[in-house]
Amino acid sequence: MREEEEPSWFARFDEDLPAPDELMPLSQSLITRDLAAAFDIPTTHGGGGPLSGGADGAGGAGGQEMNGGASSAAGSSGGNGGGNGEEPARTLKRPRLVWTPQLHKRFVDAVAHLGIKNAVPKTIMQLMSVDGLTRENVASHLQKYRLYLKRMQGLGNGGGGGGGSHSSGSGTDAATEHLFATGPSPFLPPGRGPAVADPYTPYAAMPSHPAAHHHHHHPQQIGHFHHPAARPLGHYGAGPGGGFDHGFLSRAVASGAPVGPPGMHHRMVGGGAAMGMMAPSSFAEELELGSRGGGGGGGRRELTLFPTSGEH
DNA sequence: CGGGAAATAT
């Protein structure tokens, strides 16, 4: 009989939310300026060294990043050269966004808070307050996220066939299910069971956040970016055996001009009028890495970002 | 305009 499993599913939002620690760094990651751009990837942020994790310097580790330098075509000044005729401008695009676990968590959190109902790229993006994040980015990720959930919900059958050893198990976390089943953010009353009575939540339009009216002292600067010059770093550390991970800053996204003059390009819309900015509450960030190691004892089998690929 | 899905590139 499992009726209530995670009463504090989103409840933690109320408490954990206050974690400006991570949020700040995000914006802070903007690096000082060209320092980063000029050099290469000082993402190592000097502040905290302990979390360097491992992929820091790796220059080559990931290997698949192309810096931009090629804004040539892009253009600003018109100079398009002209031509190449094929698709030079295409391949040379901005660096790939690195969805770091933290960033992803943030994404999930945002979606959770909004509820599948409002879990739309635009809202999520805003809720995340992540600079540089674009709708496209979120939209794309959202797809993946949805797929991931679908994978679990819909098909949990492992079996199948025969075989055997597949244990299915729907390891689907209750949260996952709830995520889709739950509407917006029906904060459950403290100490009270989830009295989810009406399927529809009385929500007019923009979800107001309770934490919004608390202390307004944080000059959250969202909407204005400084120098979007960052480059994704390596990836997470590897896992087998070692087991170290944790902690990396997640700030990515760059603009068209990598090493150029302050040619700031603005993105995002201002919007307008119908845009009610909601208070960017901080999100709780926790790194849950099932480091397996051997055995551990636990019983956690899952988690790798998204098991996009359960098996080939 | 916005969101969703598919296609494509890395």
Place this chain on the structure above:
DNA sequence: AATATTTCCC
């Protein structure tokens, strides 16, 4: 191969 980026469609 996996993931992210980009594009097209609705």
